[in-house]
Every structure is written in C-alpha cells, then in structure tokens.
Amino acid sequence: MELxxxxxxxxxxxxxxxxxxxxxxxxxxxxxxxxxxxxxNFSRAEMRESIAYAxxxxxxxxxxxxxxxxxxxxxxxxxxxxxxxxxxADALIVADIGLLAYAAAAHPGQRLHLSVQAAAxxxxxxxxxxxxxxxRRVVLPRVLAVHEIAAIARSxxxxxxxxxxxxxxxxxxxxxxxxxxxxxxxxxxxxxxSPASHVGYRDEGGRMVSRLGNFTINRFDPGEPAAYPTxxxxxxxAGDSSFYLFEDPVSLDAAALLPAxxxxxxxxxxxEGRQRGRAYIEAVVRAFRRTLDALDAGQPTPPGGLxxxxxxxxxxxxxxxxxxx
Amino acid sequence: MAGNGxxxxxxxxxxxxxxxxxxxxxxxxxxxxxxxxxxxGAVLRRHRRIFDRLGAHAGKRFGLRPTDVPIALVLHADPxxxxxxxxxxxxxxxxxxxxxxxxAGLAGLVDGRLDGDAMFFSRALSVEGDxxxxxxxxxxxxxxxxxxxxxxxxLLGPFxxxxxxxxxxxxxxxxxxxxxxxxxxRSGPWN
Numbered sequence: 040m041e042l043x044x045x046x047x048x049x050x051x052x053x054x055x056x057x058x059x060x061x062x063x064x065x066x067x068x069x070x071x072x073x074x075x076x077x078x079x080n081f082s083r084a085e086m087r088e089s090i091a092y093a094x095x096x097x098x099x100x101x102x103x104x105x106x107x108x109x110x111x112x113x114x115x116x117x118x119x120x121x122x123x124x125x126x127x128a129d130a131l132i133v134a135d136i137g138l139l140a141y142a143a144a145a146h147p148g149q150r151l152h153l154s155v156q157a158a159a160x161x162x163x164x165x166x167x168x169x170x171x172x173x174x175r176r177v178v179l180p181r182v183l184a185v186h187e188i189a190a191i192a193r194s195x196x197x198x199x200x201x202x203x204x205x206x207x208x209x210x211x212x213x214x215x216x217x218x219x220x221x222x223x224x225x226x227x228x229x230x231x232x233s234p235a236s237h238v239g240y241r242d243e244g245g246r247m248v249s250r251l252g253n254f255t256i257n258r259f260d261p262g263e264p265a266a267y268p269t270x271x272x273x274x275x276x277a278g279d280s281s282f283y284l285f286e287d288p289v290s291l292d293a294a295a296l297l298p299a300x301x302x303x304x305x306x307x308x309x310x311e312g313r314q315r316g317r318a319y320i321e322a323v324v325r326a327f328r329r330t331l332d333a334l335d336a337g338q339p340t341p342p343g344g345l346x347x348x349x350x351x352x353x354x355x356x357x358x359x360x361x362x363x364x
Numbered sequence: 365m366a367g368n369g370x371x372x373x374x375x376x377x378x379x380x381x382x383x384x385x386x387x388x389x390x391x392x393x394x395x396x397x398x399x400x401x402x403x404x405g406a407v408l409r410r411h412r413r414i415f416d417r418l419g420a421h422a423g424k425r426f427g428l429r430p431t432d433v434p435i436a437l438v439l440h441a442d443p444x445x446x447x448x449x450x451x452x453x454x455x456x457x458x459x460x461x462x463x464x465x466x467x468a469g470l471a472g473l474v475d476g477r478l479d480g481d482a483m484f485f486s487r488a489l490s491v492e493g494d495x496x497x498x499x500x501x502x503x504x505x506x507x508x509x510x511x512x513x514x515x516x517x518x519l520l521g522p523f524x525x526x527x528x529x530x531x532x533x534x535x536x537x538x539x540x541x542x543x544x545x546x547x548x549x550r551s552g553p554w555n
Binding site: 050076314 | 376417473476479484485490492495497501507508
C-alpha cells in the first residue's frame, strides 16, 4: 500500500518525502484547496520546486484542487488545474464535477483522483466518476466500515485510498454547512473549516473557553485536553450533564487496521494534516512508514506512539469499526 | 490567558529550573533585549520569506510569554523594521495576539521541533487575540526552517561553531533543548 502524506509548506513536503512518503499531497495558496489557511500552502514557483524535489527523491506529488468553484469565479479553479499540470503534478485531487470535466478535457493524459470532498461512498457513484471523467483513484469518505471498503474495492474499476490518521470530519464530507452557518465561510467553497479569523479563546476563571463566530464551542477545565473549535465538536449542556452531540474531539488512528485494509484491497493510505507543523508530519509519516514496512515484511507492527499529536489527546478507529447503522 | 495549562500533558516539555528562572528574574533587561534584537535580525536576514507567508499579518505585534521564566517579549513583525522588546510582563494594550508556554516549548516551535497544534491540544500552549495572525506566524516560522542557535551563532563569524556548541550545552542544562533543524523532530518529546 502507498503512503500518502500531507504538506502545507515546502519545508513540510521535504520532511514528508525524507520521512518515507510515497506521495505527498498539497495545494496552492488560495481557495482552490480545502486547507486555505493563513501562511499555508504553495506559490506556483514553490509548487514547481517542491515537485522537482519529490521526484528527485522518488516520491510523487498529488495536487489538491478540491474545493467547489464559485459561480463567476471558475477561472481561478481552472487555472489551478492548468498550473498544477504544468508544474508536473503526478495527479490532481478534484471533487467538483465541472472541474473534473474541465481537467479531463483540457489535460486528457493527467491522472485524476476523486477527492474525499466528493463524498462518493458507493460503487455506482464511483463508477460514474470513472466512466465520465476517467478518475484513477477514489479517496473514500470516512463513513465506511472496513467490510464496506472491501466491498467497494472489489467492485469499482479504480484504486481506493482511505484515511488512516489525523483529524476527523463530521460524516457529511463535502456537504457540511456548519462552518458556513457559523462564519459564512466553509471548507467546500472557501477551503477553510472554522476559519481562524472567526476563532477566539479566552480564560474564564481558569477554564479555557473556545468560540467560533458568535458561538461558544467548548469550555475546557484546567488540564483537560483541548480541541479545535469546530461546531461539529462542540460540547452541549442539557440539564446537569454536558456531552458531545455530533462528534467527540478525537483524531483517527487506524494503524491497527492496516492488515485489514490491505486485505480489503485498499491501494493507498492517507494521513490528514496539511495544517500541521513539520514535527507532526515527520513523526506521523515515520511511524506509518515503520508500520507499513513491518507489515510488508510479515513482522509484528510496532506501536505508533502518536497519542500526544492527536486532537483531544485521544484517538479512535472511527467508522472503520462502527457499531451503528 | 486562555489555555495556560499546568497539567500532566506538559510533562514532556522541559521547564526551566527555578534557580535559573530566578536568576533571569534579576538580570537587567536592556542587554537581554539588545541580544534578542541581534538574534532576530540574524534570523530574518536568513529567512526573509517569513514575511511573504505572514502576508497581511506582517506588521502585527505578538506578545510572547514564557510561563517558566520571568520575562515577556513583544515581537513587532514589521518587514521594514522588525524588532523585539523585553519586559517583565506583556503590555496590557497594543498587542494583536498573545502566545504563552514553557520557554522550551516556544523555542521548539521556532525550530520546528514541536507541533503547535499538539501543544495547544495538551494545554502546554495558550493563544489569545488575533488567532488568524497567530496561525500565519506559526506557518511562516514552521516553513522557514529556523535553527535558532545556529542563526544566532552566525553573528559571531569565525567563532560561530564553538559558540553554538557552548550555547546548546548551556541551554540543554537550563532545560531548553534547542536542536538543529531537520533531525530534531525525530527525538522530540512528542514522538
């Protein structure tokens, strides 16, 4: 299985490559990708230089152009596709049907991957993208159990990629409007969920209060592990109890499931975290590289030791072992 | 300041021993400020693209407060005249954002040895104010590949390498583990 690793900056890309990534995914510094954070991402020149670095070191670069173009501004997204191809991208990660059609027509030889933002979670949908646009790989939404992934992998005419580590989304990927509701900006259209411009933290008698827009998202007791202030991970209070309604503030860690994912026919394993620092990327990529190498050699897989890097200092296997539905 | 934790999750980040912190508390601030100004200049001469990544946030004023040493720094990220000032506490007004954590944690962020999100999750790091500016600063610094002591030692010309070795030993003794960029993350406390 291939190891697909995140990079938010050229320095992070080099770290990911050096730590053992088979491929690195990244995006331009604008709203055409789903991690449009301040100070993050790649200029055109940086993209060209970074792709050259990766290729020199035997790694591939997948360029995410995976937000949904706004009416009247489609040229920005088409230019991102053109520039990524010109920079030598090994594949484009795209979600929008119109942009897929453009990429397939304008660059017929270019390898296309269907972004997780497209939320294609069944064989019929995936076959449509394959037949209509020639996608070579689908990044599966984080809503599927391992046996469902196996069923999909068996019946679709393209490769499958699944997330194995990092932040989790509420189970409406590509369709979630919570951030848009709270801030007017969304991951789907602007490339940013719960934008930092709308985030606030303050101390309230020793407790940390996190806010997003006009909403209080959480109150953390002294010493209690904290989380991003996204609405999906807000803590609600009813009566005398408080609880997480949509999603707990935890990170995905599917390291223990790699043998099952391999047996399910998965082609590639994806690490989330383009917004994270080099230290995170190096630690996580090295840990999964070690685990994959051990798996390939038929040896016991070493413990990852990544708990301290997780949101809320807690991890989950998420829907891969879901006990609902 | 929000998230100013002192909990079990902070155990991985070394804290400056109290006798050393107390000694810093009686040192005159003026020479510390002058030295830090020189270091800032050396860092920014080597890493000009920091300002490119700061974008619209260049020119903002960031308050940096080590939680284990009785000093506070104000970084004015002005591309034309960047400067850093030192005081015993952060000013009440005039800052766009405030960042607080153990000195070794703050140094680890500058060197790219520690992950800022992980520090925030563990409550070792707290931020307040213009969070977008803080995120931009973090990303700009993380991409720059700053080697804090190496950049500072470069000011000493032919004496740079022995001075860097001595400084690393001294900081390690003080509990502030500053390592060269690149291999540092492999042995960082978060791994």
